[in-house]
Amino acid sequence: MHMHSNLRSIQPRNGSSDEGKETMSGEFSRHKQFPAHGVIFFEGDPASNIYEVAAGSVMLYKLLPDGRRQVVEILGPGDLFGMPAGDIYDVSAETLTETLVHLMSRKEAETSHVMQEHIKKCLVSQVQNLHEHAVLLGRKSAHERVASFLMRFVPSRGDFACIGPQEDADESVVTLNMTRQEIADFLGLTIETVSRVLSDMKRRKVITMEKQDRIRIMNVCGLCHLTGKY
Amino acid sequence: MHMHSNLRSIQPRNGSSDEGKETMSGEFSRHKQFPAHGVIFFEGDPASNIYEVAAGSVMLYKLLPDGRRQVVEILGPGDLFGMPAGDIYDVSAETLTETLVHLMSRKEAETSHVMQEHIKKCLVSQVQNLHEHAVLLGRKSAHERVASFLMRFVPSRGDFACIGPQEDADESVVTLNMTRQEIADFLGLTIETVSRVLSDMKRRKVITMEKQDRIRIMNVCGLCHLTGKY
Numbered sequence: 001m002h003m004h005s006n007l008r009s010i011q012p013r014n015g016s017s018d019e020g021k022e023t024m025s026g027e028f029s030r031h032k033q034f035p036a037h038g039v040i041f042f043e044g045d046p047a048s049n050i051y052e053v054a055a056g057s058v059m060l061y062k063l064l065p066d067g068r069r070q071v072v073e074i075l076g077p078g079d080l081f082g083m084p085a086g087d088i089y090d091v092s093a094e095t096l097t098e099t100l101v102h103l104m105s106r107k108e109a110e111t112s113h114v115m116q117e118h119i120k121k122c123l124v125s126q127v128q129n130l131h132e133h134a135v136l137l138g139r140k141s142a143h144e145r146v147a148s149f150l151m152r153f154v155p156s157r158g159d160f161a162c163i164g165p166q167e168d169a170d171e172s173v174v175t176l177n178m179t180r181q182e183i184a185d186f187l188g189l190t191i192e193t194v195s196r197v198l199s200d201m202k203r204r205k206v207i208t209m210e211k212q213d214r215i216r217i218m219n220v221c222g223l224c225h226l227t228g229k230y
Numbered sequence: 231m232h233m234h235s236n237l238r239s240i241q242p243r244n245g246s247s248d249e250g251k252e253t254m255s256g257e258f259s260r261h262k263q264f265p266a267h268g269v270i271f272f273e274g275d276p277a278s279n280i281y282e283v284a285a286g287s288v289m290l291y292k293l294l295p296d297g298r299r300q301v302v303e304i305l306g307p308g309d310l311f312g313m314p315a316g317d318i319y320d321v322s323a324e325t326l327t328e329t330l331v332h333l334m335s336r337k338e339a340e341t342s343h344v345m346q347e348h349i350k351k352c353l354v355s356q357v358q359n360l361h362e363h364a365v366l367l368g369r370k371s372a373h374e375r376v377a378s379f380l381m382r383f384v385p386s387r388g389d390f391a392c393i394g395p396q397e398d399a400d401e402s403v404v405t406l407n408m409t410r411q412e413i414a415d416f417l418g419l420t421i422e423t424v425s426r427v428l429s430d431m432k433r434r435k436v437i438t439m440e441k442q443d444r445i446r447i448m449n450v451c452g453l454c455h456l457t458g459k460y
Contacts, residue, residue, distance in 0.1 A: 062365050064458055070368040072361045085355045090362075120346065123353035125315045130360035131302045132320075135292045137367035138300040138418030188368030228294055 024118050028052060028102035040093040040101065041082065047089045049103045050119070051082045056099025057177055060091040061185065071186035073129070074152075074178075080122040097177045137188045140228050145187040146197040147226035150174065150207070150217060158224045170220045176213040254348050258282060258332035270323040270331065271312065277319045279333045280349070281312045286329025287407055290321040291415065301416035303359070304382075304408075310352040327407045367418045370458050375417040376427040377456035380404060380437070380447060388454045400450045406443040 053075050060073040084090040109115045136145055151158045153174035184191045201207045206223055208216045217223050283305050290303040314320040339345045366375055381388045383404035414421045431437045436453055438446045447453050
């Protein structure tokens with residue numbers, strides 16, 4: 001794995017900025033490497049640091065006392081986390097793949113105007129993503145949830161800026177980097193339902209399974225129309 | 231209705247601040263009054279203004295093309311809304327009751343350091359509430375969802391700072407100010423399920439119905455234990 005292949009960075013606002021590169025690596029004082037499924041912090045831990053995903057992937061989740069789990073966010077390079085309202089983290093953070101994070105203390109972040117601006121920008125996106133996810137959890141069918149989830153991995157397609165099919169074969173191969181249980185816990189489904197829906201999509205030739213966590217979408221437009229969004 | 235009874239305001243940070251009062255009324259240049267069920271803006275409208283609830287109550291919702299609706303947030307005095315990532319609102323905003331809002335243009339907000347600070351603080355709380363709501367939508371049973379919803383109206387009870395029962399009769403009368411359909415759309419349930427759960431809670435003497443949208447919780451601790459949180 002090339003840990004830095006996804007790493008994007010921008011100059012502080014008074015320097016020259018690189019279009020489309022939006023992380024703040026220059027601002028962070030420390031970094032830390034985690035293996036896949038490494039715990040970065042637990043819900044309830046003292047919220048001492050703010051983190052940025054530099055490379056890899058992180059899930060944020062909450063547990064109910066009886067063990068039910070809801071994955072509330074899935075984060076990638078450039079995303080910030082670890083900014084609760086109070087003194088303790090309101091979620092647990094665990095890596096999905098080998099992950100490099102940048103970190104700084106909350107105190108450091110509070111004294112940096114550049115960071116405060118950046119945090120605000122990230123929070124606005126986060127709120128918008130959480131609104132979208134509330135619609136998925138509250139109102140979408142199991143098929144629509146799984147289709148929406150798979151479309152996350154084809155970022156150039158499916159929203160207002162969709163570039164449309166680029167070739168005759170409208171295919172895309174996606175690597176999930178998540179177990180069926182993690183997907184179920186993100187989509188508010190059971191593991192059995194996730195497997196059943198994937199099997200059904202396979203039977204209907206919307207997808208083929210290349211490996212356990214590697215899926216070939218056979219018809220991106222077709223899958224997109226299953227998301228309930230159009 | 232006393233429109234200003236719930237209105238809280240603080241001085242700008244360089245002035246003297248009033249403990250526990252957290253709105254920014256002094257910062258806002260304009261205000262506007264809406265009747266109950268008045269539309270403040272629609273999803274997709276140009277996002278020209280930032281709003282604060284001064285008095286009353288506002289719901290934010292998203293629609294799927296076939297008309298399914300998810301209420302993603304319910305806001306009260308002091309809450310901000312209308313801060314999408316892009317140039318258009320990502321949700322619709324509609325009042326639940328007669329409501330007074332403060333507003334300012336995004337441009338004004340961007341040039342005010344005090345507002346930027348305040349927006350950041352509000353976004354952090356919003357993210358935390360949306361995490362909590364994702365758990366409700368993704369993992370809670372219908373009974374747990376309705377119990378959690380009712381507990382929202384007893385803010386001094388049910389979290390880590392719960393003050394416990396204050397009298398022998400652990401009762402509380404709550405006014406919902408929401409239709410059954412709005413409650414269903416917030417909790418990711420059907421209107422029939424909301425009614426069925428409320429009837430069941432009534433039968434089990436957890437609540438009594440004073441009016442259609444006025445409920446007496448007969449045992450706050452008992453209801454709290456139905457939320458799935460403890």
